Amino acid sequence: GAGVSQTPSNKVTEKGKYVELRCDPISGHTALYWYRQSLGQGPEFLIYFQGTGAADDSGLPNDRFFAVRPEGSVSTLKIQRTERGDSAMYLCASSLGLAGTGEQFFGPGTRLTVL
Amino acid sequence: DQQVKQNSPSLSVQEGRISILNCDYTNSMFDYFLWYKKYPAEGPTFLISISSIKDKNEDGRFTVFLNKSAKHLSLHIVPSQPGDSAVYFCAASAGDNFNKFYFGSGTKLNVKP
Numbered sequence A: 001g002a003g004v005s006q007t008p009s010n011k012v013t014e015k016g017k018y019v020e021l022r023c024d025p026i027s028g029h030t031a032l033y034w035y036r037q038s039l040g041q042g043p044e045f046l047i048y049f050q051g052t053g054a055a056d057d058s059g060l061p062n063d064r065f066f067a068v069r070p071e072g073s074v075s076t077l078k079i080q081r082t083e084r085g086d087s088a089m090y091l092c093a094s095s096l097g098l099a100g101t102g103e104q105f106f107g108p109g110t111r112l113t114v115l
Numbered sequence B: 001d002q003q004v005k006q007n008s009p010s011l012s013v014q015e016g017r018i019s020i021l022n023c024d025y026t027n028s029m030f031d032y033f034l035w036y037k038k039y040p041a042e043g044p045t046f047l048i049s050i051s052s053i054k055d056k057n058e059d060g061r062f063t064v065f066l067n068k069s070a071k072h073l074s075l076h077i078v079p080s081q082p083g084d085s086a087v088y089f090c091a092a093s094a095g096d097n098f099n100k101f102y103f104g105s106g107t108k109l110n111v112k113p
Helices: none
Strands: A005-007 A010-013 A019-024 A031-037 A044-050 A053-056 A065-068 A075-079 A088-095 A110-114 B010-014 B019-025 B030-038 B045-051 B056-059 B062-067 B072-077 B086-094 B097-103 B107-112
Touching (some): A010 A019, A044 A065, A044 B097, A053 B097, B019 B086, B030 B062, B045 B056, B045 B062, B072 B086
Parallel strands (some): A010 A110
Antiparallel strands (some): A005 A019, A031 A044, A065 A075, A088 A110, B019 B072, B030 B045, B030 B086, B086 B097
16 A cells, blocks of 8 residues: 655754655645654645645745655655754655645655754 | 644543544634644544534544634544544645645643553
Protein backbone atom coordinates (compact mmCIF):
# COMPACT_ATOMS: atom_id res chain seq x y z
CA GLY A 1 0.00 0.00 0.00
CA ALA A 2 1.78 3.08 -1.20
CA GLY A 3 1.28 5.98 1.15
CA VAL A 4 3.19 9.23 1.14
CA SER A 5 6.89 8.65 1.58
CA GLN A 6 9.59 11.13 2.54
CA THR A 7 13.34 10.86 2.33
CA PRO A 8 15.54 11.11 4.22
CA SER A 9 13.82 10.42 7.51
CA ASN A 10 16.54 12.35 9.32
CA LYS A 11 18.94 14.97 8.05
CA VAL A 12 21.71 16.58 10.06
CA THR A 13 23.56 19.44 8.44
CA GLU A 14 25.76 22.34 9.34
CA LYS A 15 24.75 25.96 9.36
CA GLY A 16 25.13 27.49 5.92
CA LYS A 17 24.76 24.25 3.98
CA TYR A 18 22.17 23.42 1.32
CA VAL A 19 19.62 20.63 1.84
CA GLU A 20 16.99 18.89 -0.25
CA LEU A 21 14.03 17.03 1.18
CA ARG A 22 12.06 14.69 -1.04
CA CYS A 23 8.38 13.75 -1.03
CA ASP A 24 6.67 10.96 -2.99
CA PRO A 25 2.91 11.50 -2.89
CA ILE A 26 0.16 8.95 -3.31
CA SER A 27 -0.25 8.07 -6.96
CA GLY A 28 -3.04 10.06 -8.58
CA HIS A 29 -3.08 12.83 -5.98
CA THR A 30 -2.85 16.13 -7.79
CA ALA A 31 -2.38 18.27 -4.69
CA LEU A 32 0.81 18.23 -2.63
CA TYR A 33 1.61 20.22 0.50
CA TRP A 34 4.66 20.98 2.55
CA TYR A 35 4.43 21.82 6.25
CA ARG A 36 6.95 22.58 8.94
CA GLN A 37 6.35 21.46 12.49
CA SER A 38 8.35 22.76 15.41
CA LEU A 39 8.39 21.07 18.78
CA GLY A 40 5.10 21.52 20.63
CA GLN A 41 3.41 23.14 17.64
CA GLY A 42 1.06 22.01 14.94
CA PRO A 43 2.02 21.75 11.27
CA GLU A 44 2.61 25.16 9.71
CA PHE A 45 1.70 25.55 6.04
CA LEU A 46 4.61 26.28 3.70
CA ILE A 47 3.48 25.66 0.13
CA TYR A 48 0.82 23.88 -1.87
CA PHE A 49 1.08 22.48 -5.40
CA GLN A 50 -1.78 21.69 -7.74
CA GLY A 51 -0.16 19.57 -10.42
CA THR A 52 3.21 21.04 -11.36
CA GLY A 53 2.53 24.60 -10.30
CA ALA A 54 2.80 26.18 -6.88
CA ALA A 55 -0.77 27.33 -6.25
CA ASP A 56 0.09 28.99 -2.95
CA ASP A 57 3.59 29.57 -1.60
CA SER A 58 2.59 32.19 0.97
CA GLY A 59 3.91 30.08 3.86
CA LEU A 60 7.52 29.94 2.72
CA PRO A 61 9.36 31.95 5.39
CA ASN A 62 11.94 33.60 3.10
CA ASP A 63 13.74 33.24 -0.20
CA ARG A 64 16.09 30.58 1.17
CA PHE A 65 13.19 28.15 0.86
CA PHE A 66 12.10 26.84 -2.51
CA ALA A 67 10.07 23.84 -3.67
CA VAL A 68 9.54 22.19 -7.03
CA ARG A 69 7.30 19.53 -8.47
CA PRO A 70 8.45 19.34 -12.11
CA GLU A 71 6.36 16.38 -13.28
CA GLY A 72 3.38 16.77 -11.01
CA SER A 73 4.35 13.89 -8.77
CA VAL A 74 7.53 13.90 -6.66
CA SER A 75 8.35 17.17 -4.95
CA THR A 76 11.58 18.50 -3.50
CA LEU A 77 11.83 21.16 -0.80
CA LYS A 78 15.11 22.99 -1.05
CA ILE A 79 16.66 25.09 1.70
CA GLN A 80 19.70 27.23 0.99
CA ARG A 81 22.16 28.59 3.57
CA THR A 82 20.49 26.69 6.37
CA GLU A 83 20.16 28.33 9.77
CA ARG A 84 19.73 26.74 13.20
CA GLY A 85 16.17 28.08 13.27
CA ASP A 86 15.34 25.88 10.29
CA SER A 87 15.60 22.81 12.53
CA ALA A 88 12.16 21.19 12.59
CA MET A 89 10.10 18.28 11.28
CA TYR A 90 9.18 18.83 7.65
CA LEU A 91 5.95 17.10 6.67
CA CYS A 92 4.63 16.43 3.22
CA ALA A 93 1.01 15.57 2.44
CA SER A 94 -1.00 14.84 -0.67
CA SER A 95 -4.67 14.87 -1.53
CA LEU A 96 -7.12 14.77 -4.40
CA GLY A 97 -7.23 18.53 -4.10
CA LEU A 98 -10.99 18.82 -4.35
CA ALA A 99 -13.05 21.34 -2.42
CA GLY A 100 -14.89 19.89 0.53
CA THR A 101 -12.72 16.80 0.64
CA GLY A 102 -9.90 18.22 2.65
CA GLU A 103 -8.46 14.96 3.88
CA GLN A 104 -4.72 15.12 3.42
CA PHE A 105 -2.51 12.06 3.65
CA PHE A 106 0.70 12.81 5.48
CA GLY A 107 4.09 11.22 5.18
CA PRO A 108 6.16 10.38 8.26
CA GLY A 109 8.25 13.52 7.87
CA THR A 110 11.91 14.45 7.63
CA ARG A 111 13.52 15.67 10.81
CA LEU A 112 16.03 18.36 9.91
CA THR A 113 18.69 19.36 12.41
CA VAL A 114 20.96 22.28 11.64
CA LEU A 115 24.04 22.38 13.86
CA ASP B 1 -1.28 35.46 15.23
CA GLN B 2 -2.34 31.86 15.55
CA GLN B 3 -5.73 31.52 13.92
CA VAL B 4 -6.47 28.07 15.33
CA LYS B 5 -5.88 27.42 18.99
CA GLN B 6 -5.93 24.34 21.15
CA ASN B 7 -5.51 25.63 24.66
CA SER B 8 -5.18 22.29 26.41
CA PRO B 9 -1.79 20.73 25.70
CA SER B 10 -2.80 17.47 27.37
CA LEU B 11 -5.80 15.51 28.56
CA SER B 12 -6.01 12.32 30.61
CA VAL B 13 -9.14 10.15 30.57
CA GLN B 14 -10.10 6.78 31.95
CA GLU B 15 -10.84 4.00 29.47
CA GLY B 16 -14.55 3.82 28.67
CA ARG B 17 -15.23 7.44 29.56
CA ILE B 18 -15.74 10.38 27.19
CA SER B 19 -12.83 12.41 25.86
CA ILE B 20 -13.59 16.00 24.84
CA LEU B 21 -10.96 17.90 22.90
CA ASN B 22 -11.50 21.59 22.21
CA CYS B 23 -10.44 23.96 19.49
CA ASP B 24 -11.04 27.69 18.98
CA TYR B 25 -10.50 29.78 15.89
CA THR B 26 -10.42 33.49 15.17
CA ASN B 27 -10.98 33.73 11.41
CA SER B 28 -14.70 33.99 10.63
CA MET B 29 -13.98 33.00 7.02
CA PHE B 30 -13.06 29.47 8.03
CA ASP B 31 -15.74 27.11 6.76
CA TYR B 32 -14.16 23.67 6.76
CA PHE B 33 -12.64 21.94 9.74
CA LEU B 34 -10.81 18.69 10.28
CA TRP B 35 -9.37 16.66 13.12
CA TYR B 36 -6.17 14.66 12.74
CA LYS B 37 -4.63 12.11 15.03
CA LYS B 38 -0.88 11.65 15.32
CA TYR B 39 1.06 8.77 16.83
CA PRO B 40 4.78 9.14 17.61
CA ALA B 41 7.09 8.78 14.60
CA GLU B 42 4.16 8.89 12.18
CA GLY B 43 2.53 11.63 10.16
CA PRO B 44 -0.92 12.89 11.17
CA THR B 45 -3.86 10.79 9.96
CA PHE B 46 -7.27 12.16 9.12
CA LEU B 47 -10.01 11.45 11.63
CA ILE B 48 -13.17 13.42 10.89
CA SER B 49 -14.27 16.64 9.22
CA ILE B 50 -17.15 19.11 9.33
CA SER B 51 -18.24 21.92 7.05
CA SER B 52 -19.79 25.10 8.35
CA ILE B 53 -23.22 24.21 7.01
CA LYS B 54 -23.46 21.59 9.74
CA ASP B 55 -23.14 21.76 13.49
CA LYS B 56 -22.45 18.10 14.09
CA ASN B 57 -20.82 15.20 12.29
CA GLU B 58 -20.58 11.69 13.67
CA ASP B 59 -18.44 8.73 12.66
CA GLY B 60 -18.57 5.76 14.98
CA ARG B 61 -17.10 6.70 18.34
CA PHE B 62 -16.06 10.13 17.07
CA THR B 63 -18.31 13.19 16.91
CA VAL B 64 -17.30 16.71 16.00
CA PHE B 65 -19.43 19.66 17.10
CA LEU B 66 -19.19 23.11 15.55
CA ASN B 67 -20.41 26.30 17.21
CA LYS B 68 -19.94 29.02 14.60
CA SER B 69 -21.12 31.89 16.76
CA ALA B 70 -18.52 30.98 19.39
CA LYS B 71 -15.90 30.03 16.78
CA HIS B 72 -15.42 26.81 18.65
CA LEU B 73 -15.32 23.15 17.75
CA SER B 74 -14.91 20.06 19.82
CA LEU B 75 -14.15 16.41 19.25
CA HIS B 76 -15.91 13.84 21.42
CA ILE B 77 -14.64 10.28 21.68
CA VAL B 78 -17.04 7.84 23.31
CA PRO B 79 -16.09 5.42 24.71
CA SER B 80 -12.39 6.23 24.91
CA GLN B 81 -9.95 3.38 24.34
CA PRO B 82 -6.23 3.11 25.18
CA GLY B 83 -5.48 3.00 21.44
CA ASP B 84 -6.91 6.51 21.17
CA SER B 85 -3.88 7.82 23.07
CA ALA B 86 -2.22 10.20 20.59
CA VAL B 87 -1.85 13.87 19.78
CA TYR B 88 -4.96 15.40 18.21
CA PHE B 89 -4.78 18.41 15.91
CA CYS B 90 -7.65 20.49 14.66
CA ALA B 91 -7.28 22.31 11.35
CA ALA B 92 -9.33 24.87 9.45
CA SER B 93 -9.53 26.34 5.97
CA ALA B 94 -11.48 29.12 4.22
CA GLY B 95 -13.64 28.51 1.16
CA ASP B 96 -11.70 30.70 -1.24
CA ASN B 97 -8.46 28.93 -0.38
CA PHE B 98 -9.75 25.57 0.75
CA ASN B 99 -6.46 23.77 0.33
CA LYS B 100 -4.57 25.97 2.78
CA PHE B 101 -5.06 24.58 6.26
CA TYR B 102 -4.22 26.23 9.56
CA PHE B 103 -3.45 23.81 12.37
CA GLY B 104 -3.72 24.13 16.11
CA SER B 105 -0.83 23.19 18.37
CA GLY B 106 -2.36 19.86 19.35
CA THR B 107 -3.69 18.14 22.47
CA LYS B 108 -2.02 15.02 23.76
CA LEU B 109 -4.67 12.54 24.89
CA ASN B 110 -3.80 9.78 27.31
CA VAL B 111 -6.44 7.11 27.83
CA LYS B 112 -5.66 5.09 30.93
CA PRO B 113 -6.66 1.41 31.06
